[in-house]
Amino acid sequence: MTTPIGKPPLDRKTLIDLGFIEARAKVLDVAAFLDRLDRAPATDVMTDFRVDAIRAALVIALDASPARAERILNSWSDPSTQPIAHADGKAARGAHLPR
Amino acid sequence: MYIDPHIHMVSRTTDDYARMAAAGCVAVTEPAFWAGFDRSSAAGFQDYFRQLTESEPRRAAAYGIAHHAWICINPKEAEDHGFAREVMSMIPAFLSRPNVLGVGEIGLNRNSKTELAVFEEHLEIAAQHNSLVLIHTPHLEDKLKGTRLILDAIAAHGKINPARILVDHVEEHTVRMVLDRGMWAGMTLYPDTKCTAARAIDIMEMHGTERIWINSAGDWGHSDPLAVPKAVVSMRARGHTAADIHKISFDNPRAFLSQSGNFSVNAPRPTIS
Numbered sequence: 001m002t003t004p005i006g007k008p009p010l011d012r013k014t015l016i017d018l019g020f021i022e023a024r025a026k027v028l029d030v031a032a033f034l035d036r037l038d039r040a041p042a043t044d045v046m047t048d049f050r051v052d053a054i055r056a057a058l059v060i061a062l063d064a065s066p067a068r069a070e071r072i073l074n075s076w077s078d079p080s081t082q083p084i085a086h087a088d089g090k091a092a093r094g095a096h097l098p099r
Numbered sequence: 100m101y102i103d104p105h106i107h108m109v110s111r112t113t114d115d116y117a118r119m120a121a122a123g124c125v126a127v128t129e130p131a132f133w134a135g136f137d138r139s140s141a142a143g144f145q146d147y148f149r150q151l152t153e154s155e156p157r158r159a160a161a162y163g164i165a166h167h168a169w170i171c172i173n174p175k176e177a178e179d180h181g182f183a184r185e186v187m188s189m190i191p192a193f194l195s196r197p198n199v200l201g202v203g204e205i206g207l208n209r210n211s212k213t214e215l216a217v218f219e220e221h222l223e224i225a226a227q228h229n230s231l232v233l234i235h236t237p238h239l240e241d242k243l244k245g246t247r248l249i250l251d252a253i254a255a256h257g258k259i260n261p262a263r264i265l266v267d268h269v270e271e272h273t274v275r276m277v278l279d280r281g282m283w284a285g286m287t288l289y290p291d292t293k294c295t296a297a298r299a300i301d302i303m304e305m306h307g308t309e310r311i312w313i314n315s316a317g318d319w320g321h322s323d324p325l326a327v328p329k330a331v332v333s334m335r336a337r338g339h340t341a342a343d344i345h346k347i348s349f350d351n352p353r354a355f356l357s358q359s360g361n362f363s364v365n366a367p368r369p370t371i372s
């Protein structure tokens with residue numbers, strides 16, 4: 001690698017210029033998604049484990065420590081270590097369902 | 100000039116081949132995968148493997164693209180162990196076909212016991228035929244656990260040189276453990292559920308460009324067969340050198356894939372079927 005590992009070739013100001021508008025749009029989309037759920041007719045469940053997972057991830061995104069993306073992915077991951085007896089359907093859900 | 104080392108061209112149109120060629124694609128490799136529905140018989144796989152080894156290379160050659168394939172039963176159809184064994188019995192005959200690079204994409208989907216057993220049996224087929232191995236890691240919340248199970252199963256099996264194994268669909272939380280075991284890591288540029296180009300570039304900046312490649316995994320779902328050349332454009336915008344860009348999009352896949360004598364970046368002469 002031409003630049004040292006861990007260091008992006010571009011400085012912080014240039015990276016902000018390059019990525020700000022896209023990040024702004026994504027933050028708005030998440031906020032609007034949560035607003036939409038608040039406006040929607042209620043069902044018998046107050047919330048959903050996937051939405052809880054997003055809210056918990058937002059707390060990680062706001063903290064001051066590094067590796068936020070990695071820590072968010074870990075927070076959404078199934079923490080168990082043994083193979084399951086049978087596959088319950090083909091599709092993953094995107095967040096770990098707490099037991 | 101680039102290589103897309105993981106793309107499911109049976110699900111793509113001929114126009115996609117034309118666009119990829121125009122964007123500089125010279126070679127693709129196509130792992131056997133789930134067609135979006137379960138095949139009703141092992142014979143369905145026989146036909147699929149013929150498509151991967153006979154008709155798809157011809158379709159690619161018309162656009163100057165060298166097409167290669169990987170053979171296996173994918174983990175999504177591996178929950179019936181007897182059925183999986185019937186399909187696995189067909190693999191050796193296809194491994195000797197001229198465009199086949201090895202066994203793949205094997206791995207786990209929901210991390211079940213049967214998926215793991217079938218994965219281990221595939222590893223044994225690869226070891227017996229001295230084949231390269233291309234591994235699919237599970238999606239979303241299953242990825243971290245599945246990647247660990249896969250790496251542990253490879254270590255326990257112990258008969259395949261890690262440098263001949265590529266573990267695909269790594270993300271921020273799985274890339275390090277793959278590289279630390281001496282294997283290659285693939286980053287899939289897939290909308291929504293895997294890596295965006297921006298995050299793949301972040302991962303390269305954090306972990307370097309040794310033993311790592313990018314692919315589109317373009318298939319029948321929401322995906323982009325031009326994801327690799329688009330990532331190249333993003334790398335340029337992010338200030339990366341032409342040498343680093345060429346390494347990740349061409350030299351690295353060529354180095355890993357050339358461990359199979361069947362790999363070439365030169366497409367065979369086009370033929371009329």
Ligand SMILES: [Zn+2]
Pocket residue numbers: 105107130132204316
């Ligand atoms: Zn695939």
